[in-house]
Amino acid sequence: MRVLFHLPLSPYSRKVRLAMAEKGIPFELRMERIWERRDAFLEMNPACTVPVLREENGLAVADSYAICEYLEEAYPDTGLFGRTLAERAEVRRLVAWFDGKFAAEVTSHLLYEKQLKRLLGRGNPDASAIRVGYANMRPHLEYLGWLAETRPWLAGPRISLADFAAAGHLSALDYIGDVDWSQNESAKQWYARMKSRPSFRALLAERVSGLEPPAHYDDPDF
Amino acid sequence: MRVLFHLPLSPYSRKVRLAMAEKGIPFELRMERIWERRDAFLEMNPACTVPVLREENGLAVADSYAICEYLEEAYPDTGLFGRTLAERAEVRRLVAWFDGKFAAEVTSHLLYEKQLKRLLGRGNPDASAIRVGYANMRPHLEYLGWLAETRPWLAGPRISLADFAAAGHLSALDYIGDVDWSQNESAKQWYARMKSRPSFRALLAERVSGLEPPAHYDDPDF
Numbered sequence: 286m287r288v289l290f291h292l293p294l295s296p297y298s299r300k301v302r303l304a305m306a307e308k309g310i311p312f313e314l315r316m317e318r319i320w321e322r323r324d325a326f327l328e329m330n331p332a333c334t335v336p337v338l339r340e341e342n343g344l345a346v347a348d349s350y351a352i353c354e355y356l357e358e359a360y361p362d363t364g365l366f367g368r369t370l371a372e373r374a375e376v377r378r379l380v381a382w383f384d385g386k387f388a389a390e391v392t393s394h395l396l397y398e399k400q401l402k403r404l405l406g407r408g409n410p411d412a413s414a415i416r417v418g419y420a421n422m423r424p425h426l427e428y429l430g431w432l433a434e435t436r437p438w439l440a441g442p443r444i445s446l447a448d449f450a451a452a453g454h455l456s457a458l459d460y461i462g463d464v465d466w467s468q469n470e471s472a473k474q475w476y477a478r479m480k481s482r483p484s485f486r487a488l489l490a491e492r493v494s495g496l497e498p499p500a501h502y503d504d505p506d507f
Numbered sequence: 508m509r510v511l512f513h514l515p516l517s518p519y520s521r522k523v524r525l526a527m528a529e530k531g532i533p534f535e536l537r538m539e540r541i542w543e544r545r546d547a548f549l550e551m552n553p554a555c556t557v558p559v560l561r562e563e564n565g566l567a568v569a570d571s572y573a574i575c576e577y578l579e580e581a582y583p584d585t586g587l588f589g590r591t592l593a594e595r596a597e598v599r600r601l602v603a604w605f606d607g608k609f610a611a612e613v614t615s616h617l618l619y620e621k622q623l624k625r626l627l628g629r630g631n632p633d634a635s636a637i638r639v640g641y642a643n644m645r646p647h648l649e650y651l652g653w654l655a656e657t658r659p660w661l662a663g664p665r666i667s668l669a670d671f672a673a674a675g676h677l678s679a680l681d682y683i684g685d686v687d688w689s690q691n692e693s694a695k696q697w698y699a700r701m702k703s704r705p706s707f708r709a710l711l712a713e714r715v716s717g718l719e720p721p722a723h724y725d726d727p728d729f
Contacts, residue, residue, distance in 0.1 A: 330600075331604075331650070332603075332604060332607075332608050344592070344593050344596065346596040346600070347596075347600045348599065348600050348603040348604075348607075350572065350599060350602075350603050351596050351599035351600045351603060354576070354595070354599055355592060355595065355596050355599075358592060358595065359592055370566070370577060370580060370581055371566055373576070373577065373580065374566065374567075374568040374569075374573050374577050377570065377572060377573035377576055377577075378552075378554075378568070378569045378570050378573045380572075381554075381570040381572050381573060382553075382554060382570075385554075385570075386554050428553070
């Protein structure tokens with residue numbers, strides 16, 4: 286069976302899970318405690334990050350960028366990158382926006398400080414970093430809301446990996462109660478549409494041991 | 508004319524310049540002072556980063572990941588991503604390694620601290636960050652050297668974007684005199700092969716105003 290090595294709160298794992306569910310590619314989910322630095326895992330991915338996809342033929346694909354481009358080439362039905370060169374450039378620009386800029390300015394200040402830092406044994410959360418994360422989230426929600434208002438989906442006419450990259454980060458942050466959806470109604474409506482998709486069900490049903498999400502987390506009408 | 512907006516020491520701009528030169532795609536190079544946040548540039552790339560590629564038909568492609576994938580789709584002759592799915596996964600894993608992990612652990616501690624921070628008006632270099640950058644470079648040069656020893660090129664049998672991503676970072680760091688090539692002979696030999704390629708010439712001939720590179724910078728037999 287195809288295996289996706291993941292962590293439940295990794296935005297990059299979530300992006301890949303959503304993309305695979307949308308494409309209808311079956312897979313088994315296996316949690317990888319990256320802080321244990323398992324030898325067999327390091328062989329597949331020396332960077333020791335999740336997600337890593339292992340195909341039935343043994344091919345290991347490491348890094349969520351490499352996995353998503355691989356999935357698009359290996360399973361081209363239900364394309365998630367757009368049709369024209371211009372659409373594809375816009376999808377990838379926004380994937381880079383969320384996985385690069387949003388990750389550095391928001392996710393790393395909140396999810397890393399509050400959750401991953403402890404697991405990796407790198408000390409206590411830094412309160413000033415957390416404040417920066419909250420402050421940075423507001424303009425990002427505004428930009429996301431503006432995209433959602435002016436286009437059917439974030440990157441254009443079709444749902445794309447840009448939506449799933451954004452949903453990966455926001456759903457993980459929402460799980461730890463860190464998204465104030467009242468800040469932007471259009472962003473909230475876009476996320477409600479995302480949550481209603483069948484591909485989102487497994488994510489919303491999953492629970493991290495010892496950490497309950499807020500009541501609205503799995504409610505599409507939040 | 509096709510225009511690439513860039514900064515001379517940006518590793519991501521360098522990767523794209525090398526890729527375009529290898530593919531034989533002509534372009535005009537235009538320096539973009541991103542700290543001036545020019546309106547017309549922000550319209551092409553709200554993230555306000557270089558590189559941005561503007562095609563003759565007006566299409567703007569922002570972010571080096573989006574640009575490289577775009578170039579591969581729009582100009583498929585001289586492919587830089589490998590042939591099989593497995594080769595392509597390995598190329599992209601290593602591009603992510605250099606543009607993500609190496610960038611965060613090495614480049615950001617040296618190039619950002621010493622050069623970009625001042626230009627962006629974010630204060631003085633942090634000496635402890637610079638020490639961390641030097642310390643992190645050693646294991647990275649070892650990994651690069653190991654790849655170069657065990658394969659014809661970094662990602663496998665053919666030269667690929669993985670080599671150009673790595674060369675983008677290392678050539679920018681070499682310009683500011685921050686690479687101690689004596690640390691790894693195989694990494695040095697790989698870089699000598701890279702420097703000898705015609706695609707590298709324009710990079711090595713370029714000078715940043717007020718900042719001279721070390722004497723070995725443009726010498727392929729360094």
